[in-house]
């Protein structure tokens with residue numbers, strides 16, 4: 001048995017009002033992929049942040065390669081060979097890809113004078129060894145979320161770390177990209193790197209991990225070889241009870257009334273002649289690879305971005321949508337895929353965030369906010385979505401990643417709009433809450449709302465949609481009814497590039 | 502592994518500049534337009550002595566604006582540069598007039614005074630986590646008060662005109678008599694080149710952008726953001742100190758009750774030059790153009806007999822237009 005790379009014992013960590021970690025254990029061997037799972041707010045990220053020097057532990061011991069250590073800064077962790085890719089991506093949008101990767105350790109001609117050429121060359125070399133298609137000179141703000149993830153991975157790997165912690169690396173990736181990530185992960189495992197893999201996609205644990213550790217409510221539950229446990233067992237360890245994956249419901253037939261119609265929408269090369277209809281009570285799934293233009297279409301319809309040409313009809317009348325507030329006044333709501341940037345007021349409390357999109361409903365005479373009503377509404381979403389928080393007054397920034405996602409969903413559920421566009425609504429959300437969100441979406445559709453759901457998870461698309469629209473390179477390449485749709489058919493359409501037609 | 506991005510022909514510089522470059526080109530166009538406008542409007546505008554006036558005024562505000570560029574790119578703000586400039590001028594003059602130090606040492610005292618005040622700003626903001634607006638509003642008044650105290654409420658005069666000769670003479674003019682560019686402009690140019698070098702070619706510059714773009718990300722990447730932010734404010738202070746020496750040389754004395762308002766001119770210059778108030782982008786060249794615009798405008802309006810109060814209104818309007826253009830440009834890029 002080789003010596004463990006990392007041993008953590010009796011780790012505890014409190015935040016104001018929260019015992020985030022209580023007496024937790026974790027160990028990691030060279031050449032293994034160790035999965036870390038648990039519900040939203042279970043303490044996974046916190047435990048790994050303690051290991052990577054972001055937080056200081058309140059109690060417990062950490063040994064790295066047999067030696068007791070105190071890891072008080074991220075620098076110290078990096079020197080010990082530990083690097084972490086955070087759940088919330090941490091890039092500087094104004095800098096280039098290469099500048100981001102080598103931030104804090106730039107090559108220098110003479111001390112403190114940058115050697116920009118060496119920097120770009122090194123980045124290019126790094127991408128080559130990792131077989132990544134990234135341009136070192138591109139500004140990060142011009143790239144999509146999936147590419148941000150790849151930059152983070154490349155950056156973490158550039159440290160030649162012995163320990164690589166990935167906090168939900170697959171949440172923003174599509175299947176092909178996940179395969180690519182796993183290829184890299186396996187190659188690193190071969191080289192003897194110890195990898196921590198945090199994920200809510202339990203199917204992928206079987207594919208990639210050797211052992212799995214389960215956490216619940218800040219406590220350590222158990223560690224098992226992945227091969228010896230079933231997904232159901234993992235779930236019941238996570239939630240402390242047995243839950244049954246609900247059998248996918250066959251969606252009811254929606255009415256014929258078209259509430260939203262998009263005709264010949266165009267914008268440069270990203271949106272090309274996109275048309276579709278959405279009926280009352282219908283859930284339409286939009287599938288496609290990352291970069292297919294799904295988010296761009298959603299943002300254009302919502303008025304967040306301008307478009308070159310095209311028409312939008314709401315309930316049969318042509319409307320001019322030039323801004324999100326136009327869209328809102330026509331009853332369209334949009335849940336963004338990038339919650340941190342567009343979805344949440346991170347510095348405000350939970351209650352305010354939950355009612356923000358529906359503030360008008362809670363105003364009394366003279367525009368005074370009626371606290372009792374907002375509290376009631378917020379409380380209902382907290383119950384609905386099982387949002388884990390010490391109180392309604394908790395600042396949203398301090399909630400766990402998945403919990404923040406639940407808040408965005410809750411916000412649009414409170415808003416009570418007719419047409420809802422959800423962009424990757426279950427990203428980073430745990431199994432229990434996921435089925436809860438599915439149930440809520442179904443309820444909304446049954447109540448007569450019309451829903452567009454963009455998702456990179458095909459099972460989710462298949463399970464939820466009455467109809468599936470598939471996009472590729474800015475065009476709609478196919479449309480399938482719930483009965484016809486299969487993963488294979490969707491993938492065929494999703495890869496139907498213009499050159500191949 | 503991701504779908505190949507559309508081929509990029511950009512260079513690193515191109516990628517950085519694409520955003521602010523548009524604003525800089527616009528600003529440069531606006532400057533040319535102003536010059537043309539005033540040349541036709543006033544018979545006193547287009548001549549060498551008046552250009553010297555503009556250049557002299559621009560040099561002082563410009564040096565302050567160089568430091569302000571760093572602070573603003575880092576996502577902060579420094580309201581104290583104007584009165585720190587005055588305090589530095591007073592210290593410089595006091596050192597020469599009252600402590601009988603030689604002029605070069607007096608210059609050093611002035612610059613270091615600015616640096617010290619900048620360090621204090623940095624400490625308050627980076628270490629004690631005060632919001633930059635509040636912290637520098639505080640030091641603005643501290644510096645203003647100290648200047649009055651140290652000077653004893655009265656102007657401090659230099660015993661000789663050695664400093665004035667150094668700064669306001671014209672080394673260029675002694676070689677090319679038809680082109681009497683004052684030394685103060687050469688000093689500004691040197692300071693600007695230094696600032697541009699630091700911002701674009703050194704680690705300090707890189708971290709200034711990084712902190713302004715996403716401070717948390719920089720911190721998690723192992724950048725000591727506290728230390729580098731202190732460095733940024735200290736640098737701004739040093740430039741304000743230099744500005745103090747320059748303004749003292751210009752009038753051969755230190756006027757302790759002036760300086761208030763220069764910080765807004767400096768910030769205006771920075772913003773007109775395309776540096777985003779939300780941090781992460783900007784460049785020195787823009788700031789230089791911005792400083793010239795601000796001073797050309799004031800100078801020209803003066804010459805065409807627009808009353809002082811209307812000049813102030815005009816400068817305010819220019820800021821609003823500049824910021825609006827900046828926002829339009831940003832929105833265009835988001836799509």
Ligand SMILES: Nc1ncnc2c1ncn2[C@@H]1O[C@H](COP(=O)(O)OP(=O)(O)OP(=O)(O)O)[C@@H](O)[C@H]1O
Nearest residue numbers: 015020040041042043044045046398399400401402
């Ligand atoms: N900086 C902070 N301040 C206050 N509370 C915090 C902070 N960070 C985390 N918490 C709390 O600690 C608990 C554990 O959070 P953590 O982020 O570790 O959860 P997680 O298991 O990673 O969940 P997820 O799957 O949603 O990412 C949560 O209750 C969270 O609200």
Ligand SMILES: [Mg+2]
Nearest residue numbers: 045087400401
């Ligand atoms: Mg987490």
